Amino acid sequence: MKVTVLSLNEDTIKFIVDGVDTAFANALRRTMVSEVPTMAIEDIFYYDNTSVVPDEVLAHRIGLVPLKTDLEHYRLPSECDCDADLGCPKCRVTLSLNVKAEDERKTVYSGDLVPVDPAITPVSPYIPLAKLASGQSVSLEAYAQLGKGHNHTKWSPVAMAIYQNAAEIKTDAATAAKCAEESPKGVVLSKKDTIKVVDVQAFNRSPTCASLLKEGSLKDHMKGDEFVFTVESTGALPPERIVSEAVKILNAKLEELKRKVDAGELHEEIKDFEAPTEVGRRLYSIGSGEFEEEEGEEGAAGSEPKYDEQGN
């Protein structure tokens, strides 16, 4: 397996993974989306909310505010020894919000959430949460905790995590160089007489590149074992950290699987396969979700089942 980083900035990383199959690429993607933990607000105590936004709607908006995450100092509530409903300082962070519109209308922003731990602050202070007319106010205490995207997407660290197959086209050295020159940086990598396409849209915008495909499409040149990943962070974690955490988690899961396979252990939920029992000639009503007994004697001679009459 070979990994090449194509670009990295504050919120996005683009890299190539060479020498893996689609199953692995997808496992890595899914781990990034739903297994890498981040901080998000889970519980809220309202002291006051006289805005027109109902408590639960405001709570939902606040829950979706991405928070900068510190994975070193906090643990998942399920892995914490406190066993408390609202957690302890090891597994939660308190943020407070107190906004009152005095004489003028006022907008409540994510930046009004003041954390006890300055490391766990909203990624952007400019996310509007509610508008207040004069005299209205919102006052609350919010508890953020680590969680995973598979429980709620507010805990997913990625705004986008995708991959596409890389493609390779053989040509002559001059054309390869020209194609790379015409393309935006990092889109086409030329290597002597071979060009590697890592961005399909940008490839098609370059006339020299596009002319390489006289017949057929880029699809014919796609490699089944090389993938270009684009991972955009919500801002909770640096993008490269999301990838490295996902690899750690995937590794731990595979180790666990190996241990179980070696020990001949079964998953506790796996039971012997049971064939569904025959329910007889009954119709399932989608409307009520219940089985309806057919008219007349079940299986009586001469009575055709309803689904045959309707031609279904």
Ligand SMILES: [Zn+2]
């Ligand atoms: Zn705790």
